[in-house]
Amino acid sequence: MYKVQLDHFEGPLDLLLYFIRRDEIDIYDIPIAQITAEYLQIIEDIKTMNLSVAGEFIIMAASLMRIKSRMLIPRPELDEEGEPIDPRTELVQQLLEYQRFKKVSEELSLKWYDQSYRHKRSAYQEVEGVDDIGIYLKKVDLFDLAHYFKIAMDRMPVITSYELHQEPVSLEEKKRTILKSFDGDGTLTFKRLLSKCKDKIEVIVTFLAILDLMRLNEISIYQNKLFDEIKIHRLEKN
Amino acid sequence: MVHENIDLIIEALLFASPDPLTQKKVNIVFEDNPPNLEEVILRLTQQYVDQGNAIEIQNVSGGFQLRTKPEYDNYIRRLLNKTGQLHLSQAALESLSIVAYKQPISRIDMEAIRGVDCVGVLKTLLKKSFVKIKGRDEGPGRPLLYTTTDEFLQAFGLNRLSEMPKLKEVSELLEEQPALSDQINAFK
Numbered sequence: 001m002y003k004v005q006l007d008h009f010e011g012p013l014d015l016l017l018y019f020i021r022r023d024e025i026d027i028y029d030i031p032i033a034q035i036t037a038e039y040l041q042i043i044e045d046i047k048t049m050n051l052s053v054a055g056e057f058i059i060m061a062a063s064l065m066r067i068k069s070r071m072l073i074p075r076p077e078l079d080e081e082g083e084p085i086d087p088r089t090e091l092v093q094q095l096l097e098y099q100r101f102k103k104v105s106e107e108l109s110l111k112w113y114d115q116s117y118r119h120k121r122s123a124y125q126e127v128e129g130v131d132d133i134g135i136y137l138k139k140v141d142l143f144d145l146a147h148y149f150k151i152a153m154d155r156m157p158v159i160t161s162y163e164l165h166q167e168p169v170s171l172e173e174k175k176r177t178i179l180k181s182f183d184g185d186g187t188l189t190f191k192r193l194l195s196k197c198k199d200k201i202e203v204i205v206t207f208l209a210i211l212d213l214m215r216l217n218e219i220s221i222y223q224n225k226l227f228d229e230i231k232i233h234r235l236e237k238n
Numbered sequence: 239m240v241h242e243n244i245d246l247i248i249e250a251l252l253f254a255s256p257d258p259l260t261q262k263k264v265n266i267v268f269e270d271n272p273p274n275l276e277e278v279i280l281r282l283t284q285q286y287v288d289q290g291n292a293i294e295i296q297n298v299s300g301g302f303q304l305r306t307k308p309e310y311d312n313y314i315r316r317l318l319n320k321t322g323q324l325h326l327s328q329a330a331l332e333s334l335s336i337v338a339y340k341q342p343i344s345r346i347d348m349e350a351i352r353g354v355d356c357v358g359v360l361k362t363l364l365k366k367s368f369v370k371i372k373g374r375d376e377g378p379g380r381p382l383l384y385t386t387t388d389e390f391l392q393a394f395g396l397n398r399l400s401e402m403p404k405l406k407e408v409s410e411l412l413e414e415q416p417a418l419s420d421q422i423n424a425f426k
Contacts, residue, residue, distance in 0.1 A: 010328055011354030056354050096409070097351055103408050104339070105331035108394060112326055115395035117308035118296065121253070122318060143371040147364075 006046055006053065012060030013098040015039070020095070027095060030088055032071055036064040067091060169202050174209040179218065182234045190221075190230035245285075248278045258301025258392065275302065299391035300398055329359045334368055334390065338402055342372045342383035360384065368393065 009015040019035055020027055043061055046053050070077075070087035077085045182188050190210075197203045210232065213219045222231045251267060252259050261275045279302050283295050296305045306314060315321070326334075333356055336348050348356045363369045368390040374380040386399070396402065 010332060011352060013353040054354075060353065094351075094353070098353065099412060100405055100408050101332055101335045101339075101351060103412055104335040104403060104405075105328065107403055108331050108335055108338075109326065111394045111396070112331070113323075114308070115393060116323065117311040118294070118305040118395070119311070119314045119318075120303055120305050120392075121256075143373075 006042065006057065010102075011054075012039075012057050013095060014102070015042070015057070016060070016095060017099055017102070027099075028092060030092065032064065032068045032088060036061075036068050039064055063091065169205045171205055171209055171212065174202075174205050175213055175218075178206070178209055178213060178232075179234070186234035186236075188232045188234075190232060193232070244273045245278055245281055248273070248275065249282055252282075252295065252302060252304050255303075257388075258299050258303040260301040263301075296395065297397045298395055299388045303392070327359070329354075329356075330362055333359045333363060334386070335402075337363075337369050337384050338386050338390070338399060339405060341385040342375075344375055344381035344383055346381060348384075 006015070009018065016035065016039070019025065019038055020030070023034075025031065025035075040061055043053055043057060067087045077087075079085050178188075178193065181193065193206055193210075194203055197206055210219070210221070214221060217235055220233050220235055222233065223229070247267075248259075248264070251264070255263070259275070261272075264275045265272045279295055279297075286294060292310055293304050293306055296303050329352075332352055333348060336351050337343055340347065340351075345356050345360060348360075360369070364371075366389075367387055369384045370387050372383050372385040375383050390396075391398070
């Protein structure tokens with residue numbers, strides 16, 4: 001049997017048109033069961049070759065199976081005039097429309113090749129000394145501007161060096177300050193510690209200092225319930 | 239001015255114009271009493287045919303442009319160092335045909351016709367300036383709308399969009415197409 005390779009087809013519609021041509025099927029009277037079986041077989045073959053199948057092929061498989069199941073319903077759905085609706089109609093319309101554009105694209109292709117043999121003058125000198133900027137703006141619209149803006153942004157040099165500021169507070173310093181801040185009974189509230197901080201970075205360093213002091217078993221932390229005050233206890237060194 | 243004089247001026251304009259020469263541009267050049275471009279082109283074309291010139295005047299993108307005859311393609315390619323034919327994929331051609339007939343059209347509507355994703359191919363077409371973004375649809379999501387460009391007409395040697403085959407004719411053509419078996423029989 002002839003092996004069908006999926007990447008030779010532009011998509012599921014292209015593949016279906018191939019079946020229709022090959023088996024000389026009347027496009028207005030597609031044997032859905034037969035086509036669906038063939039279609040699924042190909043998808044299965046591809047899968048067993050451990051190749052991924054593009055999503056659109058899977059969607060078409062689902063649509064084909066839906067059409068097939070609808071054709072099996074003994075009582076067909078009726079349209080407004082009471083005529084039975086052929087479940088294949090939508091697919092046929094889609095295939096016909098795609099087939100038309102596929103045909104046109106073949107014609108376009110011929111035109112493209114024919115034209116590519118006919119050369120126009122290629123390099124034109126930039127017009128110099130033109131004061132009227134309007135001449136350049138004539139054909140530009142908003143989306144052209146957006147396009148050129150993107151080009152300009154893409155051309156921007158990539159920044160590779162970063163400036164870093166040395167932080168005014170060091171972790172060690174903060175740890176010492178925290179240890180000194182305990183009052184007589186050796187407790188301290190988290191809120192009070194933070195209230196002394198001047199900026200965000202100091203809050204962060206304070207927080208890190210608390211974590212580090214816990215790690216060193218210098219302090220421990222308690223909270224009675226959620227959102228309650230966080231208390232810090234100084235641990236006595238043995 | 240006598241005919242010959244005007245014909246020569248138009249020929250010079252054709253040679254020097256970066257874009258296809260239009261009646262509108264001719265009107266700007268000849269302030270009063272501009273000649274009818276099409277009439278001049280007819281005479282020039284006849285002259286080129288009589289002389290057996292290597293260049294022809296082509297009616298593209300609503301104007302006229304000098305183009306070399308196809309038989310000199312090889313030599314010109316070598317001169318310009320253009321190796322290999324620029325190939326347009328089937329995906330690109332299909333998408334272009336859809337935009338050409340249905341413009342302005344959104345990507346979603348293109349995908350509905352082709353049954354496949356069109357993101358990549360649209361990018362290619364935009365890059366080649368065969369399509370451009372014309373604006374946004376008023377509908378849900380306000381998707382971008384695409385149209386074909388003058389560059390598209392030029393690259394495909396079309397004077398205007400109406401020169402594309404009529405979709406109705408294409409349908410009839412497809413109906414008339416002999417079945418595969420008939421085609422095979424023809425070779426027997």
